[in-house]
Amino acid sequence: GAVVSQHPSRVICKSGTSVKIECRSLDFQATTMFWYRQFPKKSLMLMATSNEGSKATYEQGVEKDKFLINHASLTLSTLTVTSAHPEDSSFYICSAYPGTNSYEQYFGPGTRLTVT
Amino acid sequence: DAKTTQPPSMDCAEGRAANLPCNHSTISGNEYVYWYRQIHSQGPQYIIHGLKNNETNEMASLIITEDRKSSTLILPHATLRDTAVYYCIVRVGNNNDMRFGAGTRLTVKP
Numbered sequence: 001g002a003v004v005s006q007h008p009s010r011v012i013c014k015s016g017t018s019v020k021i022e023c024r025s026l027d028f029q030a031t032t033m034f035w036y037r038q039f040p041k042k043s044l045m046l047m048a049t050s051n052e053g054s055k056a057t058y059e060q061g062v063e064k065d066k067f068l069i070n071h072a073s074l075t076l077s078t079l080t081v082t083s084a085h086p087e088d089s090s091f092y093i094c095s096a097y098p099g100t101n102s103y104e105q106y107f108g109p110g111t112r113l114t115v116t
Numbered sequence: 117d118a119k120t121t122q123p124p125s126m127d128c129a130e131g132r133a134a135n136l137p138c139n140h141s142t143i144s145g146n147e148y149v150y151w152y153r154q155i156h157s158q159g160p161q162y163i164i165h166g167l168k169n170n171e172t173n174e175m176a177s178l179i180i181t182e183d184r185k186s187s188t189l190i191l192p193h194a195t196l197r198d199t200a201v202y203y204c205i206v207r208v209g210n211n212n213d214m215r216f217g218a219g220t221r222l223t224v225k226p
Contacts, residue, residue, distance in 0.1 A: 004159075034214065043203070044160070044216040093159050095214065103148065105214050107159035 002028045004096045006108035013084055013115055020080045021111045023094030029074035030096035034105070035067070038091040050077050084115040120204045125221045128198075134191040136220050138204030141185040146208050149180060151189045153200040154219070160203065163189065194224045 003026040013019050023033055032051050036044040048064075050056040050071035058064045068080040077096075081088055093110045121139040128134040140149065148167050152160040164171055164178045166187075171178045177190040191198055203219040 043218050046215055091157070103165060104162050109159045110157065
């Protein structure tokens, strides 16, 4: 099956700093990528949808200036958490969608962010 | 996308079949039923999907009622490694969006 990777798998940063998380589709081109966050013992919450070469679409309540998403190529999307605070500590998961004629989204393994 | 309702938790004995129900009474004609699972601290894993016919693959079977208002995911011989949160999602077939409900936490016990 198709593989999606995320880097880093874990990151600890200090409050006020920015952190970049990468999501890559390793063996297919992803016209659309999605970013989710998940708090402990909670379900995944969709944060934003990004299409290659265009601006991301953010879900209601997600600050676009805080969570910067760049989908510069068909195999790479990045999420930058700017001026991170302890409440941004969470599990961030990306998924990639190959496009038309595909019924499946492929999820990355997730990135655990801890802000101290 | 139609909303789904799942029991919050279930237990199953190792080696037995695990039957996970999902209600989706407001499903519309062009919406598929998808099942994903998430093992602790990992990304979700696709299991199976269907429109109206029952489906089977190497992981599981999906039984959809004739009125399509509910479905059941069957793991025929549960193992300890099947312990996970199972999510039932309904959405238009190749629509981009995948939104997760609370899911069912399945615990397989020896």
